[in-house]
Structure formats: structure tokens, C-alpha cells
Amino acid sequence: MASSIKELAGQLFAYRGWLLVALATALLCPLFLLGRAGPLDFWWWMAANQVLLVAAAYGCDGGARLGLVNDLRMQMPRKIWIGLLTAVVLYGVFWLGNQILHQFLPLAAGGLQAIHQLQGDASTLRAALLIGLLFGPAEELVWRGAIQRAFVERYGAARGLCVTTLFYAVAHIASANPLLLLAALVCGLFWGWLFQRTGSVLLVAVSHAAWSLAVFILLPLR
16 A cells, blocks of 8 residues: 555656646636635735645655755855846847837737736735745746756756746636737746756746836836
8 A cells, every 4th residue: 555655656746747737727727717716816816826836846846945945055146136137138028029019019008908907906015025025936936946847857958848838828828818828938938948047946036026027017018
């Protein structure tokens, strides 16, 4: 019996990347479809989802935990500065893309408005704190630090990056917003490549948090 349980645990661990993708998608889809869960609005529900995903990802993966600890111990100031710089670069890409969309696809403005409406009744301060301190870092901990890491181990670097990026975008499909799906695809590829090059979850977490704060709070694209 003990050996059977151990074997089953080993098989589940081998497929942990897919299990995390399924869990992340299952949590995110109702969030976009319903917008709230009882007393929890979009933002608190999103916060609860992120905490659950991080706990699931790192609670069963000692390698991911060790990698994170080592990441935080080495060259932290350098990683933070590079993360901030890459956020500026990515914001520039989206700023340029926004100009092109308004020039050739003026109807895309509706998709942008729908994204900004996700803030709902949440105060700017609450939105900024959750984006900067929880949403951005948690998504990178899960999608790059755990899921991409698992897929790269299983399928190799290039395929692992592509699979992670694709399903990172697919997880947003319930939003029914083509612009949000495109943004997730571009960001997922950028942060996935950055993680592949640097091996640092901290760096991509800083990049994600800073970019999100710029796009949604400080210098929103409309």
C-alpha cells in the first residue's frame, strides 16, 4: 500500500505542470465570468486565488522552493534593477502597440476600456498594493517559477517555454477579450524568455509587478 501511494505521488509530481495549469485556469475562469464570489469582489477573489496557487505550487515542489531561496540570496539589487528596466521596455512595446491599434483598429478601444473596468469599485490604493505586492509576484512564482520550470524539465527549453506561454494566455480565455488574450500571450512570452535567460523568478516578478503598475495605475494605456 505504501509503495502504491508513493508511486502515485511520483506520477502526480511528474505531471505537476499540467495540474497547476488546470488549477490556475479553473480558478481564473469563474473570476472573469462572475466578477465576484459572495462578499469577495474581483480583487479579493483574485488575491485568494493567487495565494492558493502559490501554496499549491510550492507546497509540493521542494526543487522550486530551493530555487526560490537561492534566487533571493544572490545579486538581489542587480535583479531588481534589471526587472525594472525590462518593465520599461515592455511598457514601450505596449505603448507602441496601442498607438498602432488606435490608428488601424479604433474599435480596439472598447477592449482596453473593458480591461480597465476590471478595477470596479476597488480604490486605486488597494489595486496598486495588490498588483505590486501580490498579483505580479504570485503569477511569476506560479507560471514561470513552477509551471515553466516543470515543463522545461519534461519537454526541454524551447517547448517548455512555448507550452507555458500558450496556456498562460488560454487561462485568460473566459475574459472573452481578444486584447487581454493578446496581452497575456505577449507578456507570457516576454517573461518566459526572460526567466529562461536569467533563471531568476525575482527578476521576472519585479518586471511583472512594475509593468502592471505602470499599465493599470501610473500610466494607463487607453
